[in-house]
Amino acid sequence: TQLLEQSPQFLSIQEGENLTVYCNSSSVFSSLQWYRQEPGEGPVLLVTVVTGGEVKKLKRLTFQFGDARKDSSLHITAAQPGDTGLYLCAGAQNNQGGKLIFGQGTELSVKP
Amino acid sequence: KAGVTQTPRYLIKTRGQQVTLSCSPISGHRSVSWYQQTPGQGLQFLFEYFSETQRNKGNFPGRFSGRQFSNSRSEMNVSTLELGDSALYLCASSLPLAGGLLDTQYFGPGTRLTVL
Numbered sequence: 001t002q003l004l005e006q007s008p009q010f011l012s013i014q015e016g017e018n019l020t021v022y023c024n025s026s027s028v029f030s031s032l033q034w035y036r037q038e039p040g041e042g043p044v045l046l047v048t049v050v051t052g053g054e055v056k057k058l059k060r061l062t063f064q065f066g067d068a069r070k071d072s073s074l075h076i077t078a079a080q081p082g083d084t085g086l087y088l089c090a091g092a093q094n095n096q097g098g099k100l101i102f103g104q105g106t107e108l109s110v111k112p
Numbered sequence: 113k114a115g116v117t118q119t120p121r122y123l124i125k126t127r128g129q130q131v132t133l134s135c136s137p138i139s140g141h142r143s144v145s146w147y148q149q150t151p152g153q154g155l156q157f158l159f160e161y162f163s164e165t166q167r168n169k170g171n172f173p174g175r176f177s178g179r180q181f182s183n184s185r186s187e188m189n190v191s192t193l194e195l196g197d198s199a200l201y202l203c204a205s206s207l208p209l210a211g212g213l214l215d216t217q218y219f220g221p222g223t224r225l226t227v228l
Binding site: 040044104 | 160
């Protein structure tokens with residue numbers, strides 16, 4: 001059962017464009033994390049959001065956690081070729097310790 | 113601080129064999145989680161170990177097992193390998209918080225297992 005639906009699965013855009021990746025679930029999460037993974041490497045944490053309605057900004061990246069803590073979005077402004085990679089959302093639930101539930105991922109390609 | 117290390121990085125096995133993968137967490141981290149990543153299923157949780165005890169388990173068959181040593185290093189074992197076990201196996205370490213909450217998980221580079 002895929003508890004986290006991530007969309008789109010693939011995204012190919014030109015440098016300078018904006019984009020949004022969505023992560024949706026019918027389940028409530030205690031926190032939601034966004035990772036970026038490059039080929040041959042493990043996922044690297046970008047941000048953790050824990051409060052419903054929370055918005056966090058990391059340079060050109062804006063992350064939002066839904067009010068009900070069931071969904072999240074990642075918005076990238078003025079994408080650059082260096083943003084290319086696999087973006088993953090992952091949810092944690094109370095009393096589940098180190099268990100993360102991952103979305104399928106969004107493969108982003110930014111062309112110069 | 114050194115990151116999470118996994119050995120070996122690449123492994124080729126044949127069906128029916130067994131394999132052991134190793135993970136050394138970041139110094140001071142006591143929780144180690146294992147994940148399987150495939151193109152079709154994405155990242156799926158295998159199990160988590162904390163203080164040498166399995167604390168959580170995903171929906172994988174009993175052929176997948178693991179353990180954790182007193183120094184927090186962890187191993188996972190897959191017996192009777194099947195073609196479908198070909199995947200990137202990732203481990204992640206963290207400092208678990210009270211109340212079952214999750215601290216930041218730091219991932220290793222993974223072990224790429226190919227089953228022929």
